[in-house]
Amino acid sequence: MNLPLPRLCPNCRHYQRIKQRNPLKLWKRKCMCGGSTSDNGIYKNTIEHFHGDQPCLNEFETTYSPDRKEIVYCEKCYLAEVI
Ligand SMILES: [Zn+2]
Ligand SMILES: [Zn+2]
Structure with missing residues (x-):
């Protein structure tokens, strides 16, 4: 037998393919925390x-791309809210 061994399990290979088709994109964004509320006023700190x-x-x-509707906080603000 001279088969090349797959280095990744079938699931991993599948995941790898998805990742190549749909590369993870990072967006540079500004914290949406406006002080006492989110900058669109929807979320109250x-x-x-x-x-x-x-x-x-x-x-x-x-x-999270800028056109998504989720409110995105920086890590500091996020942690202040969840702790
Ligand atoms: Zn912030
Ligand atoms: Zn904040």
Whole structure:
């Protein structure tokens, strides 16, 4: 037998193919935290953030594209809300 051994399990190979077809794209985005609420006013913060009631200026890379409707916070603001 002289078959090349697949290095990845069938599922991994499948996943690899999906990844190639649909590469993970990172978007540079600005934190949507506007101080006491999200900058579109939809989400109300539960706690005061490190930037007080001024909009957060943090920028970061995310897989959420800018045209998605989710509110995206930077890690600091996110953690302030979830802890
Ligand atoms: Zn932030
Ligand atoms: Zn914040």
